[in-house]
Amino acid sequence: MAGKSGRTISNKPESPIKKIIFSWEGILILVLIGVNIFCKWFSEYYNMFNLLRQMPVYLAEVFLMMPMAFILVMGEIDISVGSIACLSATMACIVCNTGAPFIVVILTALAVGTLCGVINATILTNFTELPPMIVTLSTQIIFRGIAEIVLGSGGSISAANTAGFKALGTKVGKVPIILFLVAILAVIFAIILGKSTFGRRVYAIGTNRLTAHYSGIHVQKIRFIIYTVMGLMAGLCALFLVSTSYGANTTTGTGFEMDAIAMAVFGGISSTGGKGNLAGGIISAFIIVCLRVGLGQRNVHAQVILLILGVLLIAAVALPNLIGQLRRAVKKQ
Secondary structure, three states: OOOOOOOOOOOOOOOOHHHHHHHHHHHHHHHHHHHHHHHHHHOOOOHHHHHHHHHHHHHHHHHHHHHHHHHHOOOOOOOOOHHHHHHHHHHHHHHHOOOOOOOHHHHHHHHHHHHHHHHHHHHHOOOOOOOHHHHHHHHHHHHHHHHHHHHHOOOEEEEEHHHHHHHOEEEEEOOOOOHHHHHHHHHHHHHHHHOOHHHHHHHHHOHHHHHHHOOOOHHHHHHHHHHHHHHHHHHHHHHHHHHHEEEOOOOOOOOHHHHHHHHHHOOOOOOOOOOHHHHHHEEEEEEHHHHHHHHHOOOOOHHHHHHHHHHHHHHHHHHHHHHHHHHHHHHHO
């Protein structure tokens, strides 16, 4: 049907199945299937049992991706989370070695992570002229520096009482507990970001912070909450890191901030703010986890895996632009 503007308007609604398939999340699901097929072909040891057995080593990073998605949607970044995880893991091991109950160890890791998040939040909300990248780069150095002072240069610490950490690493059947926790938190974070008033305000801040402020949104309060939750989740990540290695060292959590950002951006969350959803981030996280497990089983060098992930990240950023250009070219014909 032609409108007054002369444009042809289709009176047929777009098929929901077609919409899902050609969405970024739909493409990611196809990529996830393709990655599993590739890993099965590449490694004779790649199967569901081994995947579930090795998955906990990498799943801890997904805890960081969830709040990182909120920060990216706001158009900001936090590169201190790996250092927060390192400091939280270090303090958890120290408290564990005093013979304290394991609940105290858990609270220590969460409290240290939350305190670090509060420090980031306080600086960023009180000195709004400071770029988040510069602030969190500074605190990244400070938090890891504190861990190095405690452990000594290049030092490490082992948990003397591993019973509690072994409990975190247990399984229900063949499924690790961490996978259940990731799934539960993923649903909670996805609902908050995609369906709640709080989430809509986060998108508004990422789209135009000044407009959001004049619309009555408490921008600094929301920023404070998100950076604090980021610290809390880094503390949770630290607990599961210790549960896989029964200790911590000065390199614990190194590069985790980049992994969390890569998972989110590969999942379709815009690094410039205001776009994306957590569903894509969760799918991309499992793509990266499966790829690491499959390649790791054939002893592929860690730097080669990082190279592959880097290529995927560039592709994730470039592909939507290429698709947009292709669609515009087709419309002109």
